[in-house]
Amino acid sequence: MLPFAAPMVRAAGPTAGMAATPSLASLAYVSLRSGDPQIWVRDSQGHEQALTSGRGVYAQPALSADGRIAFVAREAGRPVVQVMSADGSGPQRVSTGADAEMAPSWAPDGRTLAFYAMDLSSGTTVLRIVDVQSRAVTTIKVPGKSMGPAAASWSADGKRLCFLAQDEKARNQAFVVQQDGSGLKELSSKFAPRGAAWAELSPDGTKVVWVADLREKRSHLIITEVESGKSVDLTADVLASHESPRWSADSQYIAFSSTRDDPDGARTDVFSMKSDGSELRNLSQHPSEDFDPKWSSDGRHVIFVSLRSGTSLLYQVNVQSGKTEVLAQHASHDMDHSVRPVAMLAR
Template identity: 45%
Template sequence: MRTPALHTACLLGAAALLSGSPAALAAAAAKADVAFVSLRAGDAHIFVRDANGKEHQLTQGRTVNLQPTLSSAGKVAFVRLHDGRSSVYVADDPASPARKLTPSDSGTVETAPSWAPDGSAIAFFSLEPSTGAKRVMVQDLRANTLLSVPAPGDSLGPARPDWSADGQTIAFIGTDGDRRHQVWILSRNGQNLREVSSKTSRRGAAFFSLSPDGRSVAWIARERGRLPLMVTDLASGETRDVLAPHGGLSAEAPRWSPDGQWIAFAGSGLNPSDPRTEVFVVKADGSGLTNVSAHAGDDFDPRWTPEGRHIVFASLRSGTSLLYEVPIAGGETRSLAQHASHDMDHITRPALPR
């Protein structure tokens, strides 16, 4: 199973939602719509792409920068490696210098930042090297408070936490008592921690995505021979195999659409002799399965644009990992950039909370 490493989204139509004034259009163009890691400059640096499709290099110098995340306002958070440790940094826009999120003397290893859609908080994982303690952290940027929740097991991630659209529920991967990776749910205030996947998959869970309304979670079960796409209703605990009607199709990297009606994922296995992955969409009840990438190269790691009409995904079709965008309603797939290096670990700006 491929670990998702590459993603990017060119979010079209954002300027149309704003007023037509020159100032409003300039603000839309400056806003980061897509953030990703690129190796084109030699080191791993964060790049952002604005509403006009212009790319900006956010980080510079001999540094390693990974795991970008975006708020609905286009603010960027990412991880920077330094002195054998990693810390979360924040930049308000492509022109602003990045600043460290937590105190510089904290001494912890920080990974996997995830911005609440409204920009009010950042969730991330923290490791205390001296004790080995692992925690889910929530930095509230408005109240200037830092919430610390001990990890339920001995491991967190590696995928970043995922937020509901209202910013009140967080999902993440952590280990259970048998050291298997499972999906966990946590309220923003640190309460109501619970695990939701082991009753269905004792072998554990992989990729996951929390629905925008916070009522369901899509996740991938680690089963022998197939990786099914499961959807669990968090109120009832009822879980269904969304792809059961579609034969041997295995899934990875599920992502809910902004309206909660569709799930995009990278799938393989419909043809046992063809191991490549392609990008699909399907409704949560299993209907409407559609291959939206349909190419001879590997296509994977889909991300929805905030208006929900396009998907940005990574592909090896050019020989290196680059980013592409495809309209859901059908139409031409276009590349976001062509060069000989790699663009990876992409993320799109989330939709404004409804």
């Protein structure tokens, strides 16, 4: 659990060089530039703005298609999920329960929000799916007590979600469920009884990419078809660790981080490959640690975190040219980024 401090959320003024009326944010992230973790946004022109300020810890931002930001703050001694407008104004909760809440994720249409809610007395966690307009709530329960920690992922049509949760043996597995709570299905235990990590649903809703713990100092990238349950190991012949796989918007490519190009098997680079395992490319190729890749809304870039400056900063690499650039250069840390859903660009 994050060590949340007392919150004070308000819209902050533009930073130096920031346009008076910025365009809709394409990226939200956490920055430590002011000392406390705050939610920042960046638009497509590179303008940055802090949306929270003051003492506190603000974490796990999630951008909606229309620019609103869901995030985690502290209220009454516990972390809760709040939603604020694109300019940082009007933060409010979307639920009224007494649970500890975490890891929000928006449906692509921006109407529905999913997050984990943990009963503080029992430690049991459920997945809440909330219509932010009507406040109607659907609650998803699983055999085990724990869920997450990564946020649930959505299909592009908003009808299906994927998330990690404990099975009856208290091992993390990949699950899928319909938005209305029906069709709960566990996908990973037949292939990897030791457990799963980093599960994400393809935008077309047909496949889940996830990481399998297969011992021998390695973790593999697995793709499982939702309907048939058939699984394919994309990294069967690689003695390396693989992390944080993310689908491109067309469900054709996967970005991920891996130690596969480090002779010592310790440092991760950012890679991409087609969903059949072909066209493998090392996108970052740097002696420092690169990790947590996510596709930009237009699919032309992969945005990732790197330690190459001595702190954690956000970089983006052009997938075609390989050109890499830092998004903001400073002496502190940026992390935990969220990209605005591609659905907004199609409207």
